[in-house]
Amino acid sequence: MIDTFRAGVLVKPYERLSPEQVKSLDQASLQILADPGVWCYNQRAAQLFKDHGAQVQEESGTTHRCWRISFPAGLIKEAVAQAPSALVLGARKPENRLWLDAEVPRVYFGTGSEANIWIETEVEEFVSVRDGQTTVRVPRYKELRGTTELLSRAASLCDKLEHLDFFIRPLNIQDPGITTSNHDVNKFFASLNNITKHVQAGLTDLSALPDVVRLAEIVAGGQPALLENPLISFIACVFKSPLQIVDDTAEKVFAIVESGLPLVISSSPQGGSSAPIQEAGMVAQINAEILAGITLTQLIKAGAPVLYGSVPVRARLDDLHDLYGCPEFNQYNIDCVQLARYYKLPCYSTAGVGDAKVPGLQALFEKLFTHLYMAMTGAQYIHYAFGLLDRTNSFCPLQAVLDNEQIGKIKHCLRQPRLDSDDLEDALQMVKKVMASNHRLFTRHTRKAVHRGEISTPYHFEAKQMEDKVIEKALNFMTQLESQAAPHLEQHQVEAIFAEIPGLLPNLKKFSGDNL
Amino acid sequence: MNPQALRIKSINYQEESSVNHQELIEKIAFNVIQGRLEAEDEGFDAGLEGQPAVTELMQQALEQGVDPKDIVIGALTRSMEMVGEKFERNEYLIPDMLASAECVGAAMEMLAPHLMKAGIKSKGKFIIATVAGDLHDIGKNIVAIMLKGAGYEVIDLGTDVSVDRILEAVREHQAPYVGLSALLTTTMRVMGEVVQKLDEQGLRQQVKVLIGGAPTSTEFAQQIGADAYCKDAFQAIDKLKTFKS
Numbered sequence: 001m002i003d004t005f006r007a008g009v010l011v012k013p014y015e016r017l018s019p020e021q022v023k024s025l026d027q028a029s030l031q032i033l034a035d036p037g038v039w040c041y042n043q044r045a046a047q048l049f050k051d052h053g054a055q056v057q058e059e060s061g062t063t064h065r066c067w068r069i070s071f072p073a074g075l076i077k078e079a080v081a082q083a084p085s086a087l088v089l090g091a092r093k094p095e096n097r098l099w100l101d102a103e104v105p106r107v108y109f110g111t112g113s114e115a116n117i118w119i120e121t122e123v124e125e126f127v128s129v130r131d132g133q134t135t136v137r138v139p140r141y142k143e144l145r146g147t148t149e150l151l152s153r154a155a156s157l158c159d160k161l162e163h164l165d166f167f168i169r170p171l172n173i174q175d176p177g178i179t180t181s182n183h184d185v186n187k188f189f190a191s192l193n194n195i196t197k198h199v200q201a202g203l204t205d206l207s208a209l210p211d212v213v214r215l216a217e218i219v220a221g222g223q224p225a226l227l228e229n230p231l232i233s234f235i236a237c238v239f240k241s242p243l244q245i246v247d248d249t250a251e252k253v254f255a256i257v258e259s260g261l262p263l264v265i266s267s268s269p270q271g272g273s274s275a276p277i278q279e280a281g282m283v284a285q286i287n288a289e290i291l292a293g294i295t296l297t298q299l300i301k302a303g304a305p306v307l308y309g310s311v312p313v314r315a316r317l318d319d320l321h322d323l324y325g326c327p328e329f330n331q332y333n334i335d336c337v338q339l340a341r342y343y344k345l346p347c348y349s350t351a352g353v354g355d356a357k358v359p360g361l362q363a364l365f366e367k368l369f370t371h372l373y374m375a376m377t378g379a380q381y382i383h384y385a386f387g388l389l390d391r392t393n394s395f396c397p398l399q400a401v402l403d404n405e406q407i408g409k410i411k412h413c414l415r416q417p418r419l420d421s422d423d424l425e426d427a428l429q430m431v432k433k434v435m436a437s438n439h440r441l442f443t444r445h446t447r448k449a450v451h452r453g454e455i456s457t458p459y460h461f462e463a464k465q466m467e468d469k470v471i472e473k474a475l476n477f478m479t480q481l482e483s484q485a486a487p488h489l490e491q492h493q494v495e496a497i498f499a500e501i502p503g504l505l506p507n508l509k510k511f512s513g514d515n516l
Numbered sequence: 517m518n519p520q521a522l523r524i525k526s527i528n529y530q531e532e533s534s535v536n537h538q539e540l541i542e543k544i545a546f547n548v549i550q551g552r553l554e555a556e557d558e559g560f561d562a563g564l565e566g567q568p569a570v571t572e573l574m575q576q577a578l579e580q581g582v583d584p585k586d587i588v589i590g591a592l593t594r595s596m597e598m599v600g601e602k603f604e605r606n607e608y609l610i611p612d613m614l615a616s617a618e619c620v621g622a623a624m625e626m627l628a629p630h631l632m633k634a635g636i637k638s639k640g641k642f643i644i645a646t647v648a649g650d651l652h653d654i655g656k657n658i659v660a661i662m663l664k665g666a667g668y669e670v671i672d673l674g675t676d677v678s679v680d681r682i683l684e685a686v687r688e689h690q691a692p693y694v695g696l697s698a699l700l701t702t703t704m705r706v707m708g709e710v711v712q713k714l715d716e717q718g719l720r721q722q723v724k725v726l727i728g729g730a731p732t733s734t735e736f737a738q739q740i741g742a743d744a745y746c747k748d749a750f751q752a753i754d755k756l757k758t759f760k761s
Binding site for chain 2: 438439440441443444445446447448450451
């Protein structure tokens with residue numbers, strides 16, 4: 001346990017499944033892992049599973065070497081029990097660290113995906129064709145390819161968004177100078193140099209891991225400091241659904257676990273194509289995949305810090321793309337949260353994605369529908385929650401600002417009730433006092449609660465007249481936030497990083513105070 | 517906020533005890549701004565509970581013979597102006613504003629006999645009522661508190677008040693202002709009856725009629741012959757200033 005960490009919101013979990021249903025899904029997953037088992041394309045992992053009692057048989061007639069693994073239930077159960085139930089995700093500022101405890105439903109929200117497109121917003125004025133005079137201001141959107149500069153902007157903006165708790169790089173960097181080998185150091189540096197919250201990403205190139213870890217050590221103040229305050233962590237989608245362990249991702253899992261840094265074992269099957277669309281089948285399968293992935297981490301190193309990463313989605317039946325913001329998405333996801341709680345594993349969950357291509361009513365509906373529902377489950381770490389549009393294909397900073405307002409309200413809504421004896425005594429005294437007055441108004445007695453931050457404020461982007469100014473007002477607010485300096489690292493840290501870490505783009509060499 | 521930070525310069529200090537008087541006046545002003553009526557009240561700032569507030573300080577000021585006029589000008593008027601400025605800057609919300617106005621209203625009630633003795637008049641009597649058939653009084657009460665805080669002598673007739681009772685009060689108090697409130701479309705028409713009866717009984721010229729409440733509007737005020745529609749307490753205060761000038 002650490003003494004300083006972000007508050008998130010502690011909720012009373014809404015549960016969809018009964019304890020018996022959770023157990024039967026667990027049993028179904030274990031049966032899947034026994035028969036048909038999983039198809040493992042990584043020899044080292046297959047050998048490790050075999051060494052610990054799994055039945056392993058090489059498949060014949062496949063293009064790539066593949067081993068069929070049949071897990072005994074005991075192996076999975078023992079391995080999963082070794083994974084820590086609580087862990088710290090560090091941050092440059094101690095107050096921005098996260099404390100994830102599987103047995104405490106404290107919810108954090110952050111970004112996610114690695115979108116190729118950045119959506120820039122401008123407001124343009126149009127004149128009515130009817131009278132030639134009446135004007136209306138309308139948002140216009142421009143698509144840009146992701147770059148290190150834009151990722152830096154995203155990180156800096158997200159640092160200032162009050163309700164954003166962690167930063168998963170939301171944008172794929174595609175500058176001309178970016179290659180597979182320097183992709184990782186540039187995305188981690190662009191993020192770490194612009195945000196003081198936890199930074200997480202997938203690893204593009206296994207060989208970049210030592211440089212990424214060294215980069216983080218310089219920021220943290222050395223190797224022991226980084227392990228104590230792991231200000232970066234990783235995501236590995238080790239399973240390609242259905243039930244196939246990917247060769248190169250499995251190698252990354254070995255390396256990341258050996259580094260001692262936290263890792264999300266994430267799986268994202270699509271109900272209707274790579275998994276059953278029916279709730280029972282989908283959840284049993286994704287749970288089996290995640291359990292097998294977590295088993296791998298614990299066999300590599302018992303006690304390795306790991307998150308149960310569930311991203312179950314549903315297929316649209318008109319084009320077989322992912323369909324977020326629908327009832328089944330919530331159903332699948334809440335089941336996974338309950339399963340993670342059953343295994344005492346912190347849960348990396350999902351909310352805030354939709355099909356909408358631009359900010360607006362559709363985006364609001366799709367996002368609110370999942371933001372609120374998933375927060376109610378008590379999932380510890382909800383990703384994809386800020387700025388995503390067009391499923392996970394675009395990141396729009398304006399949308400992140402809108403999501404921040406929405407998530408702030410949700411966090412407020414789900415706060416624990418204040419009903420201790422002092423609160424009730426205060427209330428009784430207040431009622432007596434007000435009823436003894438001429439006007440019988442409680443208005444002045446709201447002040448203590450207001451000043452303690454207990455009373456929510458109106459929607460930040462509301463309009464007072466018969467108009468909708470949400471986009472324009474959010475854009476103005478974003479401009480204000482972006483006018484504040486980015487929280488760059490100190491000059492000596494940046495110099496040390498550029499001296500030691502190869503492949504960093506020169507445009508990223510910015511440090512605290514250099515923009516004054 | 518520190519009481520010493522307040523600079524109230526419009527006071528004549530002629531007595532030897534004026535320093536103590538000035539301190540008291542500043543403390544009253546400070547507590548008006550903090551919206552603290554009684555010692556047990558919390559203020560806008562934390563940690564003030566238990567310290568003397570407007571009621572206790574007013575009592576002390578009157579016992580020590582502080583000039584009521586200095587209290588009105590130095591402690592109440594200026595501080596309420598500062599509260600208004602804070603509200604304009606979004607530093608204060610309605611509850612803060614109301615708490616301060618309630619302090620001024622209570623202080624004015626304590627001062628009333630002394631002001632009368634000194635021949636100082638209020639800004640005028642304001643009769644306020646929710647009209648017959650209507651029990652809604654939140655808006656009416658807020659307006660009453662704010663008008664008291666602004667220095668008017670408010671005579672609150674309550675809710676579900678008949679036309680005759682309103683006319684009787686106008687006549688009895690010789691009030692120059694009447695404020696009528698209604699929340700229902702079915703009761704707002706009573707406002708028109710009040711205006712009509714004031715006219716019939718020869719009282720219309722001596723009284724300005726202000727109306728307010730959710731279903732009312734400027735158009736409705738014009739339609740029934742009222743002098744002003746006020747969308748909230750602040751607009752009521754502004755309208756009253758225009759009548760005075």
